[in-house]
Amino acid sequence: MSFQNPVFIPGPTNMPEHLLQACAMPTIDHRSSLFGDILHPVLDGVRRVLKSTNAHIFIFPSTGTGGWETALSNCLSEGDKILAARNGMFSHRWIDMCERHKLDVQVVETPWGDGLPAAKYEKILKADKNHDIKVVLATHNETATGVKSDIAAVRAALDAAGHPAMLFVDGVSSIGSMDFRMDDWGVDVAVTGSQKGFMLPAGLAIVGFSDKALAATQTATLPRTFFDVNDMQKGYDANAFPYTPPVGLLRGLLASLNMIEDEGLENVFARHTRIATGVRHAVDAWGLTLCANSPDVYSDSVSAIRTPDGFNATDIVTVAAEQYGMAFGVGLGEVAGKVFRIGHLGMLTDAMMLSGLGVAEMVMVDLGLDIKLGSGVAAAQDFYRHGS
Amino acid sequence: MSFQNPVFIPGPTNMPEHLLQACAMPTIDHRSSLFGDILHPVLDGVRRVLKSTNAHIFIFPSTGTGGWETALSNCLSEGDKILAARNGMFSHRWIDMCERHKLDVQVVETPWGDGLPAAKYEKILKADKNHDIKVVLATHNETATGVKSDIAAVRAALDAAGHPAMLFVDGVSSIGSMDFRMDDWGVDVAVTGSQKGFMLPAGLAIVGFSDKALAATQTATLPRTFFDVNDMQKGYDANAFPYTPPVGLLRGLLASLNMIEDEGLENVFARHTRIATGVRHAVDAWGLTLCANSPDVYSDSVSAIRTPDGFNATDIVTVAAEQYGMAFGVGLGEVAGKVFRIGHLGMLTDAMMLSGLGVAEMVMVDLGLDIKLGSGVAAAQDFYRHGS
Amino acid sequence: MSFQNPVFIPGPTNMPEHLLQACAMPTIDHRSSLFGDILHPVLDGVRRVLKSTNAHIFIFPSTGTGGWETALSNCLSEGDKILAARNGMFSHRWIDMCERHKLDVQVVETPWGDGLPAAKYEKILKADKNHDIKVVLATHNETATGVKSDIAAVRAALDAAGHPAMLFVDGVSSIGSMDFRMDDWGVDVAVTGSQKGFMLPAGLAIVGFSDKALAATQTATLPRTFFDVNDMQKGYDANAFPYTPPVGLLRGLLASLNMIEDEGLENVFARHTRIATGVRHAVDAWGLTLCANSPDVYSDSVSAIRTPDGFNATDIVTVAAEQYGMAFGVGLGEVAGKVFRIGHLGMLTDAMMLSGLGVAEMVMVDLGLDIKLGSGVAAAQDFYRHGS
């Protein structure tokens, strides 16, 4: 198996070699201060990336999905009421998890391609005079549709309604790649993973809890052990985990945080915007459109691109893999076959992005789409030349 | 941070460099056949290590603790009755997890240092005429006390009672290092992790389900999503996970399985017995005793060594780390301060083990114990020379 | 330092990660059979890549330049007469080395951009009735000009003249990337390195000697110790080197040979031709020309591209590095400032090549050349789509 080409799936991302090397460390005693020297700077660094001054950071050997479960099982009890919008596969899955945990979810069905409906949230919250709704779920970046939502607007809805519900945000494909403001937006639980903005292998659920969320754990009765944040906190206080920690991945996360802060968090965001804008120029040049319905919701970490009616967008992904050894993302759920996705998060360069666009063009021409070879590449080049 | 010395904690083990390299792979599309080429041979190899012909193998980005939770949450419902013995910290923790999941655990308190009380199990099971007990828990190797239990005897107790309860076995620190016979012993759920016999970084819960356990998932009502084995199976059928899989670790597991099968599973067990016996000779030569109360329960993966009354065994671990840069394990729970532990599982050699024994001797002399330098080493050397 | 982009220098090449991993091995005893298990398969594999059945293969911890010195110092004596053509920087340097070793070189000055002048060689050799010329030097692929010469024609010249001179060939940037036939072409010494077709770090001089060349060592009197092939052979016969061997690099070479033979040597050559042809289509589309003067001498491992008069080609390399983090090669010697070079040897893919062409276009436009963005990329895409 050789791995020459960059990948353009919306995570896991391409991994800078020194992050892989940081992960590939020999065994140390994970109950020693050596481990503490990795763990505590990691917790502090994650907190800074979340733009929080005092969030409680918890990291589990798991994935973003485990992060969702951490949020629910630590803060809620059977039958608790949840407000959520379904506007893509990942918001759908979180809703599904709520239902499996016997939570009572009020789902606002939302067109796939739209952002979260903050106005509808406000109306519902205002109507909930008894404050039965315990939590509002919000998917910051819908990886399935390439849609970024306005979390500040969701917070404003809560505030306008004077509603005390907690705000849980899935930032799996935004945190570390796009601006995320845990404190400013009044986020109570923020969830991400290691394999997106942090450019690491999958294997970590990374979660931030507000004081309010942490307080909620005292009364929440959903069963939890592996994902128990209070056990985890007790572990951290002793330089440990309640079970064996994934030491190498945490060391990789420390290296990733250093890398991000060396570049500068805002510079990282600007770079993602820049690369993504080039991709959007290419999509225009191809005469195609995004799944995302308006520029204000265009994601800077992934673009879902609609293909013409009657065309199976999944074929693009298949041919790219088989013919050119390059990985793109398929459409999921409601947009399966209708879109293909170009992931553009993590440590990308202009040059890497051009190779992705170049292959996408070849594949689309191979499949008979009316695309001019070089057209998208040229549009992106033209944008990249003039920089950010 | 430099890492020259081998570690002698009871897992994670020392990691052969080519397993670390197998883990450190570039990103691939985890929804592609490339991933299937890693996943399916891994599942087959794990099944062979469990000595099962048709167990359903599930691997989660998690740890052994997550494996325990997989067993409970997939097969049981609130209030279900469990039979378990507490003879060390890890059996204790599994019991605690049951209680947090609102299961009704009948605990057989058992001296720390003894194996599981199969005779008592039999008596209790015979008395359970209504077959209220749904599951018997059994910790194959108590990592805290260095005690190996006789799982075949537990199975015999179930059979003698004609009891239909399922048998769940924690094989975290035995599987891959000591003989484990899922089919012969009628094990319904077997649990292990990546960081012990498989010589990999922590990060995988590895679980085998019998047909009976899988059938139990249909009626079990404990909430589960991340650890849902049916979701996982659906994923596997499509060369995928229900979320992002830890591809590199799985590739490392494939390399580990190849390494184990190249050496030969029985040879791996024999090597562990050999190395462990040398350690036990050293303990004798030091005039010390094991926490394990009789030779039939001596573990081949970890030795917990009692120190004289009035001596804090934890000091050995502290001084070894600070003075000699070597990691041993502390006593946990009831035997905290009374024992220190030497882990001897994974890819150890005689030479490595001698270095561990040599440092242990220096530390014990440093701390004033009446140990003759070189005595334990000589006893182990004498045994290793004649090999097995 | 992060290293995301592929490089397009004409060697060292991009390195497949598993070759780097093969090199990064722990220390073994380099006087043991373990080392022999690496060394001998390497020598056999190199011989097959040279298309020789019985060449004597010698590998030194050095570079191609050391390989040149091995050829001269083992086979020649002060004052010996050499015939060589100068058609680029690397042929120039080998000539210079001869002169420093007090050899008497008859230099045929040849336009940079032309191949070796076999007809002139034939004339000179025919005129050398006394057979004073001991060696004919031939640079198979002039890395400076992107010119491949016809070694079979040089052999034919020797044969036509009935001349017994030895034929020494510099195959540093051809062997492993382009067809090389040591036996068919009657090559007496073939020289290459680890960092080109073998896709490894620099650090090995790899040399093949014919029986005739080896016999010449018996009478040659130039001083040599480090590069003495007879010492080296004695070492090999005992699974050793006459000094400390670069074990890791040799293990990497074994992995490289396996990789090449897994793909198939002829397939490797065809892939190089394919990638190179795409580059040449791009050059056409840009309205530029190659330094190589005719299609029969176009190199498949490197293209040297002429820029318009008055333009400093080196600026392309500078801007590509500074602005886009991508490495191309500058012009050397007589063509410094007149050409820039795109290396396309080693484990390249279409996608990688498109990224190189895309960046080259952006840079040329940045520098005011009249190039249409996307034009070269499109020409290459069009070719690669139909690929062979």
Next chain:
Amino acid sequence: MSFQNPVFIPGPTNMPEHLLQACAMPTIDHRSSLFGDILHPVLDGVRRVLKSTNAHIFIFPSTGTGGWETALSNCLSEGDKILAARNGMFSHRWIDMCERHKLDVQVVETPWGDGLPAAKYEKILKADKNHDIKVVLATHNETATGVKSDIAAVRAALDAAGHPAMLFVDGVSSIGSMDFRMDDWGVDVAVTGSQKGFMLPAGLAIVGFSDKALAATQTATLPRTFFDVNDMQKGYDANAFPYTPPVGLLRGLLASLNMIEDEGLENVFARHTRIATGVRHAVDAWGLTLCANSPDVYSDSVSAIRTPDGFNATDIVTVAAEQYGMAFGVGLGEVAGKVFRIGHLGMLTDAMMLSGLGVAEMVMVDLGLDIKLGSGVAAAQDFYRHGS
């Protein structure tokens, strides 16, 4: 191939994993400032390790043997007179190299086990009224016999004779492990490699030239190209080598220099003395003696241990490798079969050394020597416990 045990050959040493990782870097443009950022700090660091303020440092892709050839071929002409003592295999080989380069060597035969005969040197130098002797060779640490010589005394001999000959010192197995003072001792050429005190793979010849040695290159007429220091200097001035540099190894050397200076050069020396002293205590406890004839010449990087008459010391090395997977060094040349060697240089710990001593004991007992198991280990433990 698995590599669990440390090696105890006298180089290459065990390699700290982060040095291996530093070497395993992707390709960069070796004609760029990125390369300069590695090269120049390396040259400065090596100079500091040599304890020189203004030595000219040259690094070749080669080995220590190439370093010897660099010294001779750059500073000398055919027929030049050399003074050298032969007291082991490595001094022998350097003398042999001189003879192959047609230098006129006056050899002072010296017992293998003795240090260099400074008094005899002084006498010979005083007798050389015409100052025909151009160079005095001195092997600082004879790796074959475990003998360290007094280079200050050799310098004193030159000074006492008022003789202008240059002093060339082979510090291959001393530099970076034992005190070396280029300026204080008036060394004109110092030679070492990457695989000893620098703890890296073999592949670099590292050489320091005094101003006087560099001036001698102007008149020296031995042929040289690959090892030409003036070409090399010109390369360095442009952030380059005259040919492709081994970039990864140089990056590893930078990491090694940082590691050495983080520990502190004097601390590194003290650690070597400490580890070596423990080994010598073990040898005493075994009732054996060193090849080195007196304590003032005991080497801190390697111990050559004499075995009883009639015993083949090489068997120890063979059985250790075959039976226990551990590498020691055989006797070479005059002491072949009479000694075996324990290398103890590089990043060793007490624990690692105990494993080497423990295996050596087992092997010697296996082979019928009258050694008490644990005796040498105990003697070393007793010393190591009390620290330096």
